[in-house]
Amino acid sequence: MTDINPIAFEPAGRPPSFEDAQTHRRHVKTRLAAGFRLLARHGLNVGVAGHVSVRDPMMPDHFWVNPFGLPYATMRADALSLVRHDGQVVKGAPINAAAFAIHAEIHRARPEVMCAAHGHPVHGTAWAALGRPLAPINQDVCAFFEDHVVFEEPMGLVLGMAEGQRIAATLARHKAAILRNHGLLTVGHTVDEALWWFVLMDRCCRIQLLAEAAGSLHTLPAEQARDIARQVGTSDFGWFQCQPLMAEVLHVSSSLS
Numbered sequence: 001m002t003d004i005n006p007i008a009f010e011p012a013g014r015p016p017s018f019e020d021a022q023t024h025r026r027h028v029k030t031r032l033a034a035g036f037r038l039l040a041r042h043g044l045n046v047g048v049a050g051h052v053s054v055r056d057p058m059m060p061d062h063f064w065v066n067p068f069g070l071p072y073a074t075m076r077a078d079a080l081s082l083v084r085h086d087g088q089v090v091k092g093a094p095i096n097a098a099a100f101a102i103h104a105e106i107h108r109a110r111p112e113v114m115c116a117a118h119g120h121p122v123h124g125t126a127w128a129a130l131g132r133p134l135a136p137i138n139q140d141v142c143a144f145f146e147d148h149v150v151f152e153e154p155m156g157l158v159l160g161m162a163e164g165q166r167i168a169a170t171l172a173r174h175k176a177a178i179l180r181n182h183g184l185l186t187v188g189h190t191v192d193e194a195l196w197w198f199v200l201m202d203r204c205c206r207i208q209l210l211a212e213a214a215g216s217l218h219t220l221p222a223e224q225a226r227d228i229a230r231q232v233g234t235s236d237f238g239w240f241q242c243q244p245l246m247a248e249v250l251h252v253s254s255s256l257s
Contacts, residue, residue: 011236011237011239011240013240013243014236014239015189015190015192015193015236015239018057021057021058022058024057024058025056025057025058026077028054028055028056028057028064028114028115028191029054029064029077029080030077030256030257031054031190031191031192031246032052032054032064032075032077032080032115032191033075033076033077033079033080033256033257034246034249034250034253034256035052035117035191035192035195035246036052036066036072036073036075037072037073037074037075037249037253037256038195038199038245038246038248038249039052039072039119039195039198039199040071040072040073041073041248041249042199042245043121043122044119044121044198044199044202045072045119045121046119046120046121048068048069048096049119049120049183050072050118050119050120050183051065051066051095051096051098051099051102051103051117051118051119052065052066052115052116052117052118052119052191052194052195053065053083053099053103053107053115053116054114054115054191055107055113055114055115056082060111061084061085061108062082062083062084062085062090063082063083063085063103063104063107064080064081064082064083065080065081065083065095065099065103066079066080066081066095066099067079067080067081067092067093067094067095068093068094068095068096068099070093075256076255076256076257077256077257078257079092079093080092081093081094081095083095083099083100083103083104085104085107085108086104087100087104098118099118100164101161101163101164102116102118102164102167102168102185103116103118103164104161104164105161105164105165105167105168106164106167106168106171106187108168109168109169109171110168110171110173110187112189113187113188113189114188114189114190114191114194115187115188115189115190115191115193115194115195116185116186116187116194117185117186117187117194117195117197117198118179118183118184118185119183119184119198120182120183120184121183121184121198121202121205122202122206123202123203123205123206123209124178124183124184124201124202124205125182125183125184126205126209127178127205127208127209128178128179128180128181128182128183128184128205129180129181131150131152131178131180131181132150132178133148133149133150133178134148134178134201134204134205134208135208135217135219136219136220136222136225136228137207137208137211137217137218137219137220138207138220139228139232140200140203140204140207140232141204141207141208142220142225142228142229142232142233143197143200143228143229143232143233143237143238144175144176144197144200144201144204144229144233145222145225145226145228145229145233146226146229147174147175147176147229147233148174148175148176148177148178148201149170149171149172149174149176149177149178150177150178150180151166151167151170151171151177151178151179151180151182151185152170152180153166153180167179167185171185171187175187175188175197175233175238176197176201184198184201184202184205186198186201188235188238188239189235189239190235190239192238192239192242192243192246193235193238193239193242194238195242195245196238196239196241196242196245197238199242199245200241
């Protein structure tokens, strides 16, 4: 039998580019507002916990983030707070102290990261209590193969810059971290990419919890998992995967500006 060449998972589109930073700023703020509504739509937020940030295209040492206590489901671009890396809220309402401690250090350590998402979704938080990385048990989770870490310190509230620095150091060049006893953290070159990894990681945590409850895991061989990761774990593919979710949100949402 003749071997058939594998079909690469090529996205049918690419993240948009922008002629000027002002247009880029409007885009990322609107996309971030839509992203909060996406998380609310999928039940991935709880109370006042959780935050998602996007680097400001005009001032790279600043980021936009959700104000403390504002509901995800009604987020608007003009409600976001602009924060400098030294902690000063330049524009908007006060923010969660943990949002600054975590996001400022990640944006400072990773200049290529545009967006960082952190929260306490049910299945991701349950998995985080185990303090273990995800296993390559299906093609979806292979997006994280050799590209996620476990922050092994037992965590409560993150209030200090030192802990934010340790989280950023542990994350290193990876796309995601499981924060032991706490929750999930993902990053991306776009808002859409970071949010897709967050949604996908919580789903993968749920699947592994169900699989382990039912019996013994059968994992994919490392080389096979690595090959799948090269297909479905890229930044462009992460962005592309998020487009149907974003389209749903934009279809049902009132003004996001």
